[in-house]
Amino acid sequence: MAHPPAAHRAPYMRVFVFLVVLTVLEVLLAFVLAASPAKVPMLIALAIAKATLVAMYYMHLRFESRLLRAIAVFPLILSIVLALAPSFDVLARR
Amino acid sequence: MAHAVISEPHATPTWQGITTLKFAWWLFLASEVMFFAGLIAAYIVLRAGSPVWPIVSEVLNVPLVAGNTFILIVSSVTMVQAYAGIQAGNQSQLRNMLLATTALGIIFLGIQAFEWSALLREGETAQSSLFGATFYTLTGFHGLHVTGGVVGLVFVTLKAFRAGYTQAEHGGVELMGLYWHFVDVVWIILFTIVYLI
Amino acid sequence: MTTHTGTATHVTHDHPAAEKSFIQKYVFSIDHKVIGKQFLFSSLFFFVFGGLLAMLIRTQLAWPWQEIPGVGQFVYGNSGNILAPEAYPALVTMHGTIMIFFFIIPILSGAFGNFLIPLMIGAKDMAFPRLNLLSYWFMVPAFFIMLAGFFVEGGTAAAGWTSYVPLSALPDMVPGSGAGQTLWIVSLTLVGTSSLMGAINYITTVVMLRAKGMHMFRLPMTIWALFITAILVLMATPVLTSALILLFLDRTVGTHFFLPSGGGQVILWQHLFWFYSHPAVYIMILPAMGMASDIISCFARKPLFGYKPMVFSIMAIAGLGFIVWGHHMFQSGMNPVLGTVFMTSTMMIALPSAIKTFNWLATLWGGQLRLTAPMLNALAFVSTFVIGGLSGVFAAATPVDIFIHDTYWIVGHIHYVLFGGSLFGVFAAVQYWFPKMFGRMMSDRWGKVHFVLTFVAFNLVFFPMFILGAYGMPRRIADYTSYNFLAPLQSLNQFMTLSAYVLALSQLVLFGNFFYSLFRGQKAADNPWQANSLEWATSSPPPEHNFHAEPVVYHGPYEYSSPEVAEDWLPQNHALDGAGLKKTPTPAAATGAAAD
Numbered sequence: 001m002a003h004p005p006a007a008h009r010a011p012y013m014r015v016f017v018f019l020v021v022l023t024v025l026e027v028l029l030a031f032v033l034a035a036s037p038a039k040v041p042m043l044i045a046l047a048i049a050k051a052t053l054v055a056m057y058y059m060h061l062r063f064e065s066r067l068l069r070a071i072a073v074f075p076l077i078l079s080i081v082l083a084l085a086p087s088f089d090v091l092a093r094r
Numbered sequence: 095m096a097h098a099v100i101s102e103p104h105a106t107p108t109w110q111g112i113t114t115l116k117f118a119w120w121l122f123l124a125s126e127v128m129f130f131a132g133l134i135a136a137y138i139v140l141r142a143g144s145p146v147w148p149i150v151s152e153v154l155n156v157p158l159v160a161g162n163t164f165i166l167i168v169s170s171v172t173m174v175q176a177y178a179g180i181q182a183g184n185q186s187q188l189r190n191m192l193l194a195t196t197a198l199g200i201i202f203l204g205i206q207a208f209e210w211s212a213l214l215r216e217g218e219t220a221q222s223s224l225f226g227a228t229f230y231t232l233t234g235f236h237g238l239h240v241t242g243g244v245v246g247l248v249f250v251t252l253k254a255f256r257a258g259y260t261q262a263e264h265g266g267v268e269l270m271g272l273y274w275h276f277v278d279v280v281w282i283i284l285f286t287i288v289y290l291i
Numbered sequence: 292m293t294t295h296t297g298t299a300t301h302v303t304h305d306h307p308a309a310e311k312s313f314i315q316k317y318v319f320s321i322d323h324k325v326i327g328k329q330f331l332f333s334s335l336f337f338f339v340f341g342g343l344l345a346m347l348i349r350t351q352l353a354w355p356w357q358e359i360p361g362v363g364q365f366v367y368g369n370s371g372n373i374l375a376p377e378a379y380p381a382l383v384t385m386h387g388t389i390m391i392f393f394f395i396i397p398i399l400s401g402a403f404g405n406f407l408i409p410l411m412i413g414a415k416d417m418a419f420p421r422l423n424l425l426s427y428w429f430m431v432p433a434f435f436i437m438l439a440g441f442f443v444e445g446g447t448a449a450a451g452w453t454s455y456v457p458l459s460a461l462p463d464m465v466p467g468s469g470a471g472q473t474l475w476i477v478s479l480t481l482v483g484t485s486s487l488m489g490a491i492n493y494i495t496t497v498v499m500l501r502a503k504g505m506h507m508f509r510l511p512m513t514i515w516a517l518f519i520t521a522i523l524v525l526m527a528t529p530v531l532t533s534a535l536i537l538l539f540l541d542r543t544v545g546t547h548f549f550l551p552s553g554g555g556q557v558i559l560w561q562h563l564f565w566f567y568s569h570p571a572v573y574i575m576i577l578p579a580m581g582m583a584s585d586i587i588s589c590f591a592r593k594p595l596f597g598y599k600p601m602v603f604s605i606m607a608i609a610g611l612g613f614i615v616w617g618h619h620m621f622q623s624g625m626n627p628v629l630g631t632v633f634m635t636s637t638m639m640i641a642l643p644s645a646i647k648t649f650n651w652l653a654t655l656w657g658g659q660l661r662l663t664a665p666m667l668n669a670l671a672f673v674s675t676f677v678i679g680g681l682s683g684v685f686a687a688a689t690p691v692d693i694f695i696h697d698t699y700w701i702v703g704h705i706h707y708v709l710f711g712g713s714l715f716g717v718f719a720a721v722q723y724w725f726p727k728m729f730g731r732m733m734s735d736r737w738g739k740v741h742f743v744l745t746f747v748a749f750n751l752v753f754f755p756m757f758i759l760g761a762y763g764m765p766r767r768i769a770d771y772t773s774y775n776f777l778a779p780l781q782s783l784n785q786f787m788t789l790s791a792y793v794l795a796l797s798q799l800v801l802f803g804n805f806f807y808s809l810f811r812g813q814k815a816a817d818n819p820w821q822a823n824s825l826e827w828a829t830s831s832p833p834p835e836h837n838f839h840a841e842p843v844v845y846h847g848p849y850e851y852s853s854p855e856v857a858e859d860w861l862p863q864n865h866a867l868d869g870a871g872l873k874k875t876p877t878p879a880a881a882t883g884a885a886a887d
Contacts (some may be wrong), residue, residue, distance in 0.1 A: 012178065016171045020164065027160045030290035031151070040291055047286035051279045058174045058275045065110045067498075068120055075124045078526055078613055079131030083138050085617070085629060086562040090143035092626040107418075107499045114418045118495040125487055125529050132533025132563055136548060139559050220546050224554035227546035231537070 015057045022050050119269050123276050126239075130280050133235060134287065137228045148225050153218065155209060156289050162205045163285050169198035170278045176254075177271045183261035185254070192251040192267075195274065199244045206237050229288060236277070236284055243277050246270055319428075321420035322835065326427050327406030328728060333434065334398035335802075337389050344386040346795055349752075351379060353781070353788035355770040377466045379769035380449040384467075385440075387452030388475065391575070392482050393437070395713050397430065399578040400486070400524070403720055404493055404517045406728060410826035410833060411514050413502025413842040413864075418495040422488050429485035437478040445469035451767060453568070456549035456560040460541040476539050483528045483535075490524040493517060502825070504844035508602070509863065511824045511848040512595065515602050516581025519609045523570045523577075526613070531567035534560065558623055565616035573612040576676075576708060577605055579716025580647060583669045585848070586719050587651055589822045590666035591658030592859045594849035597650040604643035611640045621689050622696045630689050637687040644680050648673060659852070659859070663820075664738025668719035671746050675711025679704055682757060697767070700760025706753045718745070718801065725805070726819050730832045731812030737804040744797035751790035755783050821860045824848040828864050 026046045033039035056062040061069055107114050141147055150156070172194040179187030210230070220230045250270045253259065259267055317325060347366065350359055351374050363372040370378065405423065409416050417423045440447035449467025450459035454475070462469055497510070497518045510518075537548040538560065547553020549560045588595040595601060617625060617633030651673050660666070682704040685691050695701060718741070725733045764771050764780055771777040771784075818827040825848075829838050842864040850861035861867070 012171060012174050016167070019167050023160065023163055023167065026286060026290060027156065030156070034151075043286050043290050047283055050282045054170060054275050054279050054282065058170055058278075059272055065112065067110060068112065068117075071120045071124050075127040075131065075526060079127060079135070081614060082131050082530065082562075082566055083135040085632075086135065086139045086559060087142045089558065089562070089626045089629050090139050090556065092628065093143075093624070109499050114495050114499045117499060118418065118491050121491045121494055121525060125491070125525050128526050129529035129533055132530040132566075133537075136533070136537060136559060136563065139562070140548065140554070140556060143556050144554055220540070220544055224547060227540070227548060227553075231540065231546070235536075 012057065015053050018053055019050055022046050022053075113265060115265060116269065116272075119272060123272065126276065130235070130283075133232055134283065137232055137287065140224055140228060144224060148223070150289060150291070153213075153225070154229075154289055155212070158205065159209060159285065159289055162202055162209075163281065165198050165205070166202050166278050166281050169195045169202065170275050172198065173271050173274045177264075177267050180254075180259050180261065180264040180267050185257065185259075188259060188264075188267065189251070189254050192247065192254050196244060196247040196251055199240060199247060199274075203237060203240055203244065206233065206240075232284055232288060236280055239277050239280070243270075243274050246273065319424060321416070321424050323405045323409050323417045323420065323423055324728070324833065324837075326423050327402050327404075329427050330397050330401030330405060330430075331728075333430065334394050334402055335805075337393035337434075338398075339798075339802075341386055341389040341394055342795055342798065344382055344389065346791060347374070348379075348382050348386060349788040349791040351382075351769060352771070353785040355772055374769070376769055377449065378446065380451065380767060381447045381467050381471075383767050384449050384451050384454075384475075385447050388437070388448070388479075390709075391452060391571070392479060393434065395575045395709065395717075396486070396571070398717055399575065399713065400489060400493075400517065400520060401427070401430070403513075403578060403582070403724070404489065404521070407513060407724070407826060408493055408496055408517060409500070410727075410829070410837055411511055411824050412497060412500060413505055413825045413838065413844065414496065414500035415836040415838070417492045418500055419492050422492050426485045426488035426492070429481050429488070433478045433481035433485065436474050436481065440471035440474045443470040443474065445471055447471040448475035453564060454538070454560075456538065456541075456557050457551070460538060460549045460560075462542050473539070473542060476535050476542075480532060480535050483532050486524050486528050490521040490528075493521040494525065497521075502842045502844055505825075505863075506844075508599065509844055509847045512581040512584035512598075512601060512605075513578070513824075514581070516577045516579075516584075516605055519605050520574050520577045523574050523609050523612065527567045527570035527574075530563060531571075534563035534567070537563075558620070558625060561620050561623055561625075562616070565619045566613075569616040569619065570609070570612045572708070573609055575713050576716075577609065579672060579713045579720075580605065582720045582723075583651065583672045583716055584647075584654075585822075585824065586665050586669040586723050587654050587673075588849050588851060589820055590661040590663055590669075591655050592661070592851045593654055593658040594851055595650070596653035597646070598847065598849060600646055601650055604646045607643040608640055611636060611643075615640060618687055618692075621692045627689075634687055634689050638684065641680065641684055648677055648680075663722075664733070664735050664742055665719045665723035665820075667739065667742045667746075668715045668722065671742070672712055672715040672719060675707050675715060675749070678754075679707030679709075679711055682707060694763075695760050697765055698760035699756040699764045699766055702766050703753050703756030703760060706756070710749060710753065715746075718742070721801075721805070723820065724826075725808065725812075726815035726831050727826055728832060729809055729812070730815050730830075731808050732815050732819060733804050733808040733812060737800055741797060741800040741804065744800065745794065748790050748794035748797055752787050752794055755787055759783065818862075821858070823850055823860055823862050825863055828862055 026043055029042055029046070030039065033042065055072065059072075061072055109117070172191045176188050176191030176195060179185075179191055210233075213226075213229075218226050218229075220227045247270060250266055253266065320326060356373055358372050359366075367373055367375070367378075369375075374382075405417070408414075445466040445468070447467065448454065448459070448471045449465065450472060454472070458464055458468055459472055462472070497514060501507075501510075537546075540546045541548050541550060541555070547555040549555045549557060551557060584595050584601060615633055615637045617629055618637045621630050621633075655670075682700065686695055686701060686704060722733050722735075722738050725731070759780055762777070762780060764777055772781055815831040817830050819831070820827070825838075825842055825844070826833070828842055844863045845866040846861070846863060848863050850856070850863075852859045853861055855867055
């Protein structure tokens with residue numbers, strides 16, 4: 001069965017450039033911001049940006065149905081809950 | 095009562111343009127997200143609750159692994175180019191890009207193995223510290239998933255060389271790609287959390 | 292077991308069905324109906340096994356350290372014919388583990404999920420029949436590995452079905468934290484894998500393989516419940532797997548994820564474990580809720596009251612179920628602020644549960660009740676679930692839980708929802724769908740005898756647990772009488788144990804009925820209950836590919852007592868305009884306002 005043809009030219013190489021730039025940025029920031037409190041949120045944000053780019057363009061989610069996007073997003077929400085609640089617990093008890 | 099013929103057995107059921115196999119594949123990937131979520135949450139909680147934690151850049155070879163991250167990202171690009179190739183009916187692009195992806199995946203594993211052996215020689219084991227335990231578990235399970243991906247890639251590449259995929263029928267390449275990109279996404283998160291933070 | 296009724300000589304497969312060997316037909320079958328029955332029989336075996344363990348527990352609680360005549364020598368031969376103190380934790384651990392992972396979850400999801408989903412949605416089989424086969428055969432080694440625990444040094448796991456660390460993480464701690472605990476971990480990992488495969492199959496099948504006209508909001512509640520349950524399984528089980536792996540590493544490789552001596556955290560295990568195990572309790576109740584809705588509607592001859600709210604309530608229960616896990620940890624030393632968050636979310640689950648309860652009651656109200664055995668069991672489900680749920684609301688309040696955590700209040704609560712809820716649901720489902728599965732009827736009279744005995748004995752065993760718990764009797768303690776203030780509870784415990792013996796013996800009635808009917812039951816018609824859902828639109832049992840022709844669906848499954856139809860039922864594959872109707876409606880049916 002034919003898949004819908006890639007009528008839209010997905011910008012694979014442009015995404016690649018972004019990914020490389022973001023990775024370099026991450027490594028530099030990790031070094032520069034070493035002890036700063038801004039480090040963790042910034043790096044997480046960069047990582048999320050990279051992951052989103054791969055998911056949206058390479059995994060084609062940008063052009064897929066809402067159902068597939070929901071299947072991808074739902075576990076991410078649960079994962080955040082799973083990571084945050086016990087972390088809050090342990091940080092507040094230290 | 096007239097008997098209607100049961101729907102043609104070889105037609106792949108679809109819904110909103112998605113085949114059953116692709117739909118099920120995404121469900122499988124969603125479950126894998128939860129698996130890594132458990133491990134990553136454990137890492138975050140253990141680290142947040144630890145009064146001391148080694149300075150990661152002093153223990154781990156961040157530049158080397160940053161390079162390895164680049165390699166994995168490139169392999170995602172080659173994978174997506176392989177898929178784009180067969181979507182356009184370009185058999186040679188499919189084959190070459192699949193070969194490249196497989197090779198890059200093997201290189202990634204090789205560098206990871208090298209990193210591990212260096213660490214072990216320095217006495218950093220899963221038993222020696224909580225850092226070691228979490229490091230080896232996280233990268234180890236990711237590595238296992240990459241290995242599974244490489245095995246899959248070998249099969250897909252071989253099939254591509256036997257002209258097993260056409261412009262009309264190449265679902266297997268798409269599924270392989272989805273898995274491979276998933277492994278890349280997990281690594282993007284792991285690299286940041288374990289090596290940079 | 293026949294694979295078709297033989298009434299149709301016309302085979303509509305595209306290729307002639309090759310003659311299958313016994314192994315292909317009954318052992319390694321890819322037919323969802325066979326796989327469902329495999330799950331059914333293994334689950335029933337473990338029901339008996341888990342129940343016998345419960346009898347041993349109850350005996351100890353009634354007569355601590357006394358030798359049981361006859362049985363004592365057989366079971367406790369190695370420890371001087373009486374229960375050894377270190378064996379009591381093993382008993383409660385294995386009772387819980389077996390009932391949860393080898394009975395309730397497999398029978399609801401594995402047996403009924405497998406058997407019913409393709410039939411009720413009008414499909415030939417599951418989306419991935421071979422994955423389905425694999426999912427059963429991952430359970431088989433799990434069975435043996437779990438049972439092997441009884442034969443290794445130190446015996447089975449004994450850290451509770453909750454396997455709390457550090458006890459479960461240290462192999463040399465006590466007998467029962469040795470090889471038995473490791474085997475427990477491996478077995479559950481296999482069970483989890485089996486569940487995941489099933490979940491992927493069920494979700495895909497329900498979304499992709501519905502018959503023409505079977506819109507999502509025409510699905511019976513049984514299917515909605517099994518579908519949402521499968522989503523819970525898909526999302527929650529991998530977290531248990533990750534926790535089990537970390538525990539395994541701590542035990543075998545020397546890591547310290549959960550051991551404070553190496554920097555690990557004890558509460559981390561609880562967070563990971565309960566993140567799965569709370570959704571697991573909804574995995575254990577939702578299918579029963581769905582089935583109860585269908586059974587009640589059928590035997591009240593009335594449409595299910597509030598179908599869409601019922602669907603959304605199941606979604607709400609499942610969704611909220613992901614953010615309440617901390618209510619198992621109120622006394623763990625967890626941050627009290629987090630505790631309050633969990634208390635709030637837990638209280639909220641009462642809302643959709645109450646909606647469902649009121650809707651069941653409203654379905655019954657004014658109905659033409661047919662009090663068959665399945666109906667009686669479904670009614671018992673509703674009533675005991677209410678008690679179980681209400682007792683849970685007490686536990687959800689953190690200040691109250693300070694007193695009742697780890698007491699018999701909790702044991703009473705869980706058994707009211709799991710036995711009163713899930714198990715009565717199973718009793719109803721088994722008797723309701725037995726004709727479809729096996730082509731024969733069970734005895735309704737003996738079903739009623741079983742029901743009365745079970746319902747009375749059940750309440751006599753488990754209701755006093757709330758009294759015991761409020762009084763302060765802890766759970767998982769082999770001899771509460773060694774505490775002076777609890778010694779007066781012994782007579783009540785003895786009463787409960789005697790009731791438990793009656794409860795256990797009563798199950799012989801069900802098993803007798805089941806197995807006798809399997810071979811000598813009256814042959815069943817296609818639709819002995821005059822029900823509307825699609826599984827009743829084919830023969831009992833169905834042919835190999837379920838339907839001789841792919842069904843077409845015209846409306847939902849709750850068109851009972853419709854004013855537009857002569858009979859008080861209208862199958863989903865029968866339209867109102869006469870297409871496929873068996874009898875023409877008489878003018879008497881056209882009384883009343885035009886139906887919606």
